[in-house]
Amino acid sequence: MDNCITMIKYQGLGNDYLVLDPNKNRVQLQGKKIALLCQRGFGLGADGILYGPIEIDGKMGVRIFNSDGSEAAISGNGVRIFAKYLMDHEYVKEQKFSIQTLSGPIEVECLNNRATEFRVKMGKASFISREIPVTGEVREVINESFTFHNKEYKATCLTVGNPHCIIFMNQVTPELAKELGPYVENADEFPEKMNLQICRKIDTGNLDIEIWERGSGYTKASGTGSCAAAVAAYRLGLVESRVNVNQPGGMIQIDIKDDDTIYMTGTVGYVADMSVAESFFS
Numbered sequence: 001m002d003n004c005i006t007m008i009k010y011q012g013l014g015n016d017y018l019v020l021d022p023n024k025n026r027v028q029l030q031g032k033k034i035a036l037l038c039q040r041g042f043g044l045g046a047d048g049i050l051y052g053p054i055e056i057d058g059k060m061g062v063r064i065f066n067s068d069g070s071e072a073a074i075s076g077n078g079v080r081i082f083a084k085y086l087m088d089h090e091y092v093k094e095q096k097f098s099i100q101t102l103s104g105p106i107e108v109e110c111l112n113n114r115a116t117e118f119r120v121k122m123g124k125a126s127f128i129s130r131e132i133p134v135t136g137e138v139r140e141v142i143n144e145s146f147t148f149h150n151k152e153y154k155a156t157c158l159t160v161g162n163p164h165c166i167i168f169m170n171q172v173t174p175e176l177a178k179e180l181g182p183y184v185e186n187a188d189e190f191p192e193k194m195n196l197q198i199c200r201k202i203d204t205g206n207l208d209i210e211i212w213e214r215g216s217g218y219t220k221a222s223g224t225g226s227c228a229a230a231v232a233a234y235r236l237g238l239v240e241s242r243v244n245v246n247q248p249g250g251m252i253q254i255d256i257k258d259d260d261t262i263y264m265t266g267t268v269g270y271v272a273d274m275s276v277a278e279s280f281f282s
C-alpha cells in the first residue's frame with residue numbers, strides 16, 4: 001500500500017475542510033492536487049483545505065484553499081475549524097489566541113471545554129469598490145444595480161477580508177443560489193471574482209441566506225458570508241447589531257460593535273482522521 005499522508009476532516013455547519021499539517025507530513029500542496037483531494041467522487045470530498053500551522057509574517061498561521069485549488073485570504077468557518085485543530089493537537093493551550101491568515105491576524109476565543117464553539121474577531125468590513133474590488137469609479141457599493149444572467153438585481157458588495165455580493169430577496173432557495181452563483185462569481189465587474197449570498201430578512205434579529213462560494217460553489221454555510229450578509233443588512237437598516245444568520249448547515253451569530261468590528265460565534269465539529277494515498281501529492 002502507498003505510504004500514507006494524514007489529513008483531518010472537520011466541518012463548520014456542514015462547510016467541510018481537510019486540515020493538512022506540514023509538520024506531520026512531508027508534502028507539497030499543488031493547486032490541481034487540491035482540487036482532486038476535494039472532489040467528492042475521486043477524492044476525499046471537502047469544500048476546501050487548511051494548510052498549517054505554518055509561519056506567516058513570523059506568526060503561527062494557516063493558508064486556506066477552495067475546492068477548485070484557488071487560495072482565499074480568509075475563511076470564517078475555516079478559522080474556527082483550524083482553531084479547533086490547534087487545540088486538539090496541543091499547538092495551543094490558551095482559550096484565547098491569534099491565527100495569522102493572508103487577510104491578517106484573526107483573534108479567536110474558545111467558548112467551551114470541548115473546543116466545539118468559538119468566538120472570532122473578524123475585523124471590519126469595507127463597502128469601498130476599490131477595496132472589494134469592484135470595477136468603476138471609487139464609491140461605496142450599496143444597493144447598486146447589476147445585471148447577472150440578463151436580469152437586473154440590486155446588490156450590496158463589501159469585503160470582510162474576502163469579497164462578497166449580497167442580494168436581498170423575498171425568498172432564498174438552494175436552486176436560486178446555484179443558478180445565479182456562477183454568474184455573480186465570474187462577473188466582469190469583480191476582477192478577483194466574488195462570493196454570493198442571497199439573503200432574506202426574517203426579522204430585525206434574523207437573516208436567512210443561501211450561499212455560492214468563489215472557488216467552491218454551493219456550500220451549506222459560510223462564516224465570512226454570514227459576516228457580510230449581517231453587515232450589509234445592518235448598513236441598510238434592516239437588522240439590529242446582533243444578528244442570527246440562518247443557513248442550510250445551521251446558525252452563525254454575528255455581533256457588530258460600535259466601532260464596526262465584527263464578531264462571529266459558531267460551532268465546529270471533528271469528522272475523521274484520514275489516511276490519504278501519497279499519490280495524491282506526487
Ligand SMILES: N[C@@H](CCC[C@H](N)C(=O)O)C(=O)O
Nearest residue numbers: 072075076077162222223224
Ligand atoms: N466558506 C468560507 C469562505 C471560504 C473562502 C471563499 N470561498 C473565498 O474564496 O473568499 C467561510 O466560511 O468564510
